Amino acid sequence: MSALRVQNLSKRFGGLLATNDVSFDVAEHSLTALIGPNGAGKTTLFNLITNLFAPDSGVVEFNGISLAGLSPGRIAKMGLIRTFQTARVFPGMTVLENVLCGRHRLLGHGLFENMMWLPGARAEERRLATQALALLDLVGLADQAERSATDLPMGAQKLLEVIRALMAQPRLLLLDEPAAGLNDTETAELASLLRAVRACGVTVMVVEHNMSLVMTIADHVVVVEAGGLIAAGPPSEIQVNPRVIAAYLGEEPV
Amino acid sequence: MTELIQIVVGGIMQGSIFALLAMGFSLVYRVTGVINLAQGGFCTLGALLGFSMQSRLGLPPALAALGAVLVTSAFAALVGRVTFVPGLSRLTNSNMLMMSAGLLTLFEGLVLVVWGSQPYALPPFSGERPIAVAGLLLPTQGIWVMGVTFVIIVGLWYMLARTRLGQSLRACAENPTAARLVGVDVARMQLFSFVLAGAIGAVAGVVVGPAISLQFDTGRLLTISGFVAVAIGGIASFPGAIAGGLLLGLVGQLATAYVSSLFSNALALGLLLIVLIWRPSGLIRGAAGRRQDVRDEARVWTHVTRLSARTAWIGAFVLLVAGLVLPWVLDAGLLGALIITLILFITLIGLDVLMGYGGQISLGQAGFMAIGGYAAGYFTTAHDWPPVLAILAGIGISLVCAMILAGVTLRLRGLYMALATLAFGLLIDSCAIGFDDITGGPSGLVGIGDFDLFGFAFDTPLRMYYLVLGVVVLVLVAMAGAMRSGFGRALQAIRTDPLAAAALGVNVVGCKMAAFAISAVLASLAGSLYAFQFHFLSPDMVGTPRSLELVSMLVIGGEGTLLGPLLGSALLTVLPTAFQPLALYKTLASGVLLAGCSLYLPQGMFGALTRVLRR
Ligand SMILES: Nc1ncnc2c1ncn2[C@@H]1O[C@H](COP(=O)(O)OP(=O)(O)OP(=O)(O)O)[C@@H](O)[C@H]1O
Ligand SMILES: [Mg+2]
Numbered sequence: 001m002s003a004l005r006v007q008n009l010s011k012r013f014g015g016l017l018a019t020n021d022v023s024f025d026v027a028e029h030s031l032t033a034l035i036g037p038n039g040a041g042k043t044t045l046f047n048l049i050t051n052l053f054a055p056d057s058g059v060v061e062f063n064g065i066s067l068a069g070l071s072p073g074r075i076a077k078m079g080l081i082r083t084f085q086t087a088r089v090f091p092g093m094t095v096l097e098n099v100l101c102g103r104h105r106l107l108g109h110g111l112f113e114n115m116m117w118l119p120g121a122r123a124e125e126r127r128l129a130t131q132a133l134a135l136l137d138l139v140g141l142a143d144q145a146e147r148s149a150t151d152l153p154m155g156a157q158k159l160l161e162v163i164r165a166l167m168a169q170p171r172l173l174l175l176d177e178p179a180a181g182l183n184d185t186e187t188a189e190l191a192s193l194l195r196a197v198r199a200c201g202v203t204v205m206v207v208e209h210n211m212s213l214v215m216t217i218a219d220h221v222v223v224v225e226a227g228g229l230i231a232a233g234p235p236s237e238i239q240v241n242p243r244v245i246a247a248y249l250g251e252e253p254v
Numbered sequence: 255m256t257e258l259i260q261i262v263v264g265g266i267m268q269g270s271i272f273a274l275l276a277m278g279f280s281l282v283y284r285v286t287g288v289i290n291l292a293q294g295g296f297c298t299l300g301a302l303l304g305f306s307m308q309s310r311l312g313l314p315p316a317l318a319a320l321g322a323v324l325v326t327s328a329f330a331a332l333v334g335r336v337t338f339v340p341g342l343s344r345l346t347n348s349n350m351l352m353m354s355a356g357l358l359t360l361f362e363g364l365v366l367v368v369w370g371s372q373p374y375a376l377p378p379f380s381g382e383r384p385i386a387v388a389g390l391l392l393p394t395q396g397i398w399v400m401g402v403t404f405v406i407i408v409g410l411w412y413m414l415a416r417t418r419l420g421q422s423l424r425a426c427a428e429n430p431t432a433a434r435l436v437g438v439d440v441a442r443m444q445l446f447s448f449v450l451a452g453a454i455g456a457v458a459g460v461v462v463g464p465a466i467s468l469q470f471d472t473g474r475l476l477t478i479s480g481f482v483a484v485a486i487g488g489i490a491s492f493p494g495a496i497a498g499g500l501l502l503g504l505v506g507q508l509a510t511a512y513v514s515s516l517f518s519n520a521l522a523l524g525l526l527l528i529v530l531i532w533r534p535s536g537l538i539r540g541a542a543g544r545r546q547d548v549r550d551e552a553r554v555w556t557h558v559t560r561l562s563a564r565t566a567w568i569g570a571f572v573l574l575v576a577g578l579v580l581p582w583v584l585d586a587g588l589l590g591a592l593i594i595t596l597i598l599f600i601t602l603i604g605l606d607v608l609m610g611y612g613g614q615i616s617l618g619q620a621g622f623m624a625i626g627g628y629a630a631g632y633f634t635t636a637h638d639w640p641p642v643l644a645i646l647a648g649i650g651i652s653l654v655c656a657m658i659l660a661g662v663t664l665r666l667r668g669l670y671m672a673l674a675t676l677a678f679g680l681l682i683d684s685c686a687i688g689f690d691d692i693t694g695g696p697s698g699l700v701g702i703g704d705f706d707l708f709g710f711a712f713d714t715p716l717r718m719y720y721l722v723l724g725v726v727v728l729v730l731v732a733m734a735g736a737m738r739s740g741f742g743r744a745l746q747a748i749r750t751d752p753l754a755a756a757a758l759g760v761n762v763v764g765c766k767m768a769a770f771a772i773s774a775v776l777a778s779l780a781g782s783l784y785a786f787q788f789h790f791l792s793p794d795m796v797g798t799p800r801s802l803e804l805v806s807m808l809v810i811g812g813e814g815t816l817l818g819p820l821l822g823s824a825l826l827t828v829l830p831t832a833f834q835p836l837a838l839y840k841t842l843a844s845g846v847l848l849a850g851c852s853l854y855l856p857q858g859m860f861g862a863l864t865r866v867l868r869r
Contacts, residue, residue, distance in 0.1 A: 050757060052753070071756065072757055073762060076756065076757055076759035076760075077759040081757070081758065088754040090747045090754070090755075091751075092749070092750060092814065093746055093747070094560065101744065101747050101758055101760070102758055103740070104740050104743070104744055104758055104759055105758065105759025107739075107740040111736055111739070111741045114735045114736050114738070114739035114740075117735045125738070164758070165758070
């Protein structure tokens with residue numbers, strides 16, 4: 001069964017057809033890349049999948065369940081977690097607290113238990129902090145844990161957002177340009193992180209402009225242009241697909 | 255029939271006043287995106303300046319009016335230049351709202367210092383005798399108000415539609431970034447809109463002044479009426495502001511004539527709530543919304559205030575010891591002030607959870623204090639209930655009100671949430687005055703007994719103090735636990751970025767509801783304790799001014815920190831008691847502090863203190 005099934009999705013903003021009858025599947029445990037020129041409608045696709053706004057027509061199914069009419073919060077609770085194109089770490093909170101926010105959907109202890117300082121609730125908090133620090137360590141941010149999240153450089157903020165999403169233990173992870181603004185070392189870190197995530201059995205879909213990164217980590221590529229789907233297949237096929245080359249790779253050789 | 259026409263004409267006159275006020279709001283909102291609560295302050299200032307120029311300097315009325323408008327505008331320019339415009343580029347819209355509340359308080363304080371607290375009756379422009387037109391009696395001042403409103407509407411329309419200046423203003427209203435790119439000096443336009451709104455306010459004050467009784471806090475009432483009018487009509491459009499003003503005036507007059515003047519307020523607020531539910535952006539809608547998946551980057555709040563664990567434990571210990579010892583070294587007056595400080599602190603902790611952590615503005619928190627207070631007073635005096643049961647009843651009623659209010663408001667964005675809570679507070683105000691069998695009406699509920707617990711009466715100040723201290727400690731411990739857990743983090747996430755929070759599976763509505771419930775419970779509890787402390791409760795002790803004072807205390811002390819509000823509460827409660835002669839300056843000082851803190855100390859005094867301690 002495919003983890004995500006998008007069928008005939010369309011969305012119009014005024015006169016602009018931002019998504020035009022797009023259909024594709026994301027196989028379970030795969031790492032799928034979504035590529036396309038600027039303004040092609042990639043972010044819009046993510047927004048439609050997570051129901052930030054409703055599509056004009058079309059269906060999105062997550063593990064066989066239709067997401068129509070569900071709020072973004074409900075969809076996240078089902079294990080479909082996304083990040084945003086511009087880093088959206090929570091200001092006014094530390095790096096560690098930001099990561100802990102990711103686990104919110106799975107917290108076992110409620111408000112009352114925490115108000116009473118019950119041992120179980122405090123223990124859960126401590127356990128989560130340890131896990132969060134371990135995750136932060138993967139991208140070398142563990143020693144920044146007590147800093148204000150917005151004081152981090154942009155690249156680190158983007159990595160933090162990915163870590164925060166991982167803390168949510170997603171079943172399907174949608175990453176919107178996680179490598180934008182990262183330097184070469186950070187990009188390499190991200191690439192190995194994504195491979196590790198996938199090895200853990202998480203399905204990943206990532207919007208990415210960096211072609212060499214896409215070609216090395218992805219096992220399936222979906223290409224959109226001007227709102228419409230123009231190709232889908234393994235990287236080796238996409239690389240030689242004439243329409244894709246014309247639309248996209250042509251202007252940015254691999 | 256004549257009667258009806260008379261009422262309708264009266265409503266239009268009244269409505270013109272509201273429309274004038276509403277236009278000031280709309281102007282500033284459209285250009286800056288901020289609700290400027292100081293709007294009503296311009297009116298009082300203008301009216302009283304005109305009065306003094308006439309009576310003290312002996313200027314002819316027309317010259318005095320002109321002088322008043324000029325001086326008020328100059329003052330608006332100064333205030334706008336120093337606080338409002340710099341704030342626009344640094345603060346979030348909700349913090350700007352707080353700041354403008356500070357400006358309103360500042361205006362009130364200024365009027366209080368210069369003109370005192372007595373009411374003024376200003377002479378009408380053309381004598382007291384109403385003129386008769388076709389069998390209708392029209393007060394001359396009402397005609398002046400309508401005429402001036404009309405002139406201002408036409409003038410404003412002409413300026414916006416036909417002049418270059420108006421074009422620049424509209425450009426800023428529609429898209430500031432684009433306006434900047436085509437060479438409009440956006441900051442100048444923002445200042446200009448503020449000053450122009452000030453001038454409109456002053457003109458309104460000068461013509462309206464003689465029609466009402468004027469005192470230092472009239473500005474607040476005018477602000478609220480204008481705010482309600484503009485919310486009903488639609489804040490993003492001038493026709494909306496005018497329509498809202500007229501509608502509010504008509505409903506008010508009709509309700510006064512055919513129902514009861516006591517509830518005309520309640521009816522107007524009911525109208526507001528209906529509009530908010532049915533059509534949150536008002537009857538007449540303005541420009542379209544923006545892209546939601548991008549955040550307004552520059553203006554989010556970015557400070558992190560955390561004490562190290564060791565400092566926090568030492569601090570808590572020192573504070574607790576101080577709290578236990580303090581009553582033995584203070585005189586009776588100061589002990590009383592300290593008890594009040596702590597009672598207000600209980601309310602503030604709740605408000606802090608809602609506003610400081612959750613970012614949901616509430617301008618009606620004293621409404622819950624009123625519910626708690628009157629429930630405690632009424633059930634113990636009229637039905638001989640044990641105090642604890644009465645307190646619980648108050649909490650129950652508050653919770654029900656809070657959930658209804660939350661159900662209505664949670665779909666609304668920050669601004670409208672502020673508005674709905676304000677309307678709620680005002681509604682409770684008018685109920686407190688109107689239901690005099692329960693509340694004792696304007697003169698208050700007397701003879702409330704002592705609080706007692708299983709036969710132990712808290713009948714001395716010292717006992718009351720330790721009771722309140724105990725409650726404070728319990729509440730603090732519980733809230734510290736809550737804020738350090740998933741709930742606290744979720745609230746903070748929602749405060750700055752509800753969308754990103756939802757994308758992580760945070761139940762945004764559920765968390766807001768919980769925060770709302772906590773704040774209502776704590777306010778209600780504090781209100782009950784307040785009633786037991788004074789053995790008396792009157793509407794002005796727990797009215798809307800109190801709500802605004804609570805917000806000041808929170809911002810000055812430090813929102814988003816648990817102990818910060820204690821500083822704010824102590825500052826505004828203990829200091830005026832300790833230095834009685836300076837009490838006159840309390841309002842002015844709290845206004846200056848509120849505006850200053852929101853601009854320069856984003857986490858108030860506590861935030862500043864933390865930064866010093868961390869060094
Ligand atoms: N909420 C919205 N309202 C109006 N137009 C929108 C909205 N969201 C997206 N668009 C438009 O839809 C088109 C596709 O935008 P989208 O952000 O999805 O592109 P993208 O492929 O993510 O581009 P990029 O590579 O630059 O991130 C753009 O022209 C954009 O302006
Ligand atoms: Mg995009």
